[in-house]
Amino acid sequence: xxxxxxxGTFLSSAIGLAALTxxxxxxxxxxxxxxxxxxxxxxxxxxxxxxxxxxxxNDFIEPxxxxxxxxxxxxxxxxxxxxxxxxxYIIVQTRRVxxxxxxxxxPPPAPPSDATAMQEIH
Amino acid sequence: MQRxxxxxxxxxxxxxxxxxxxxxxxxxxxxQYGRLVPFExxxxxxxxxxxxxxxxxxxxxxxxxxxxxxxxVAPFQYGPxxxxxxxxxxxxxxxxxxxxxxxxxxxxxxxxxLRESTNYxxxxxxxxxxxxxxxxx
Amino acid sequence: xxxxxxxxxxxxxAGLACGCSYSMHEYQAAGYAPATQTPGAxxxxxxxxxxxxxxxxxxxxxxxxxxxxxxQSLLAQCPGDIVGLNTxxxxxxxxxxFRNTVEMQAFCxx
Numbered sequence: 001x002x003x004x005x006x007x008g009t010f011l012s013s014a015i016g017l018a019a020l021t022x023x024x025x026x027x028x029x030x031x032x033x034x035x036x037x038x039x040x041x042x043x044x045x046x047x048x049x050x051x052x053x054x055x056x057x058n059d060f061i062e063p064x065x066x067x068x069x070x071x072x073x074x075x076x077x078x079x080x081x082x083x084x085x086x087x088x089y090i091i092v093q094t095r096r097v098x099x100x101x102x103x104x105x106x107p108p109p110a111p112p113s114d115a116t117a118m119q120e121i122h
Numbered sequence: 123m124q125r126x127x128x129x130x131x132x133x134x135x136x137x138x139x140x141x142x143x144x145x146x147x148x149x150x151x152x153x154q155y156g157r158l159v160p161f162e163x164x165x166x167x168x169x170x171x172x173x174x175x176x177x178x179x180x181x182x183x184x185x186x187x188x189x190x191x192x193x194x195v196a197p198f199q200y201g202p203x204x205x206x207x208x209x210x211x212x213x214x215x216x217x218x219x220x221x222x223x224x225x226x227x228x229x230x231x232x233x234x235x236l237r238e239s240t241n242y243x244x245x246x247x248x249x250x251x252x253x254x255x256x257x258x259x
Numbered sequence: 260x261x262x263x264x265x266x267x268x269x270x271x272x273a274g275l276a277c278g279c280s281y282s283m284h285e286y287q288a289a290g291y292a293p294a295t296q297t298p299g300a301x302x303x304x305x306x307x308x309x310x311x312x313x314x315x316x317x318x319x320x321x322x323x324x325x326x327x328x329x330x331q332s333l334l335a336q337c338p339g340d341i342v343g344l345n346t347x348x349x350x351x352x353x354x355x356x357f358r359n360t361v362e363m364q365a366f367c368x369x
Contacts, residue, residue: 022319022321026361029285032344036295081330104294144285147287149289167283200352202350202357203352204284208282211283250286
């Protein structure tokens with residue numbers, strides 16, 4: 001009796017664990033150049049869930065850039081780590097794109113120090 | 123001759139090869155600071171489709187045992203796959219130093235990174251291609 | 260010939276199942292322009308390198324945090340600009356389990 005139960009118990013436990021945890025995989029990763037000024041970290045993510053993994057559009061990705069720009073008004077977003085993930089929970093699939101980065105404000109260009117320009121105006 | 127005909131028919135499509143693009147990424151392109159000189163780096167590794175190897179061996183030996191053995195190998199190669207299985211995942215690590223060889227000043231822009239493969243049924247060529255531009259004065 | 264066949268087949272199976280098979284998913288080279296523009300001569304660059312793994316059994320996992328670990332490890336090695344990023348994502352295949360790896364090589368501008 002015990003011999004028949006154990007494999008079935010193991011299998012059902014594995015299925016239950018998979019159902020609760022899901023199967024998350026990394027689809028794509030990319031990194032851009034990273035600044036020395038990391039005082040303003042940014043984070044944005046978008047996701048989209050569909051039954052049986054049947055998605056009808058990829059529009060869920062559009063707010064990502066706007067969200068990063070909202071967190072960095074009139075600045076430069078750089079050092080961006082982008083991860084594209086897919087998670088499967090039995091019959092439901094979730095796609096997620098996560099972007100983290102840094103907001104940098106470049107210093108204004110220095111004014112010209114050449115006195116000749118001022119003299120020409122006069 | 124007739125014995126080799128199924129083997130030949132099995133191999134014939136693979137002589138042409140089937141190209142697949144798995145990933146493509148493009149970096150920023152900055153043409154403001156000088157002339158752009160293109161370069162291309164191409165590294166590859168042989169990939170193996172164990173199931174296809176088993177099928178070809180079964181055809182050649184007229185025995186299903188080879189396919190069965192190939193099926194036994196499958197649980198040992200469990201996991202997410204892009205293209206066929208390779209036996210060295212560090213074959214593309216030379217790209218970083220090769221970019222510097224092509225552009226010693228490290229002034230590089232317009233990098234396009236491609237992950238491709240050409241499939242010959244039982245074996246394949248798994249490629250990483252990086253194209254870019256050196257900025258020269 | 261028949262006597263040699265079985266050992267040959269077993270050696271092929273052992274070779275294919277030895278746990279040294281990989282899948283190469285992605286390689287990206289990007290970010291060679293400095294993130295912070297500074298006047299003057301080009302800065303000295305030093306190679307830095309970070310790697311992170313994730314072991315998965317039966318495909319059951321709920322996160323991709325190993326990518327963030329590799330990224331943070333790279334940041335910790337360099338207080339200056341990090342440029343010339345080369346990122347590799349691959350998986351080592353095993354018996355009903357696998358190990359995901361993200362490896363990053365870059366230049367640290369001092």
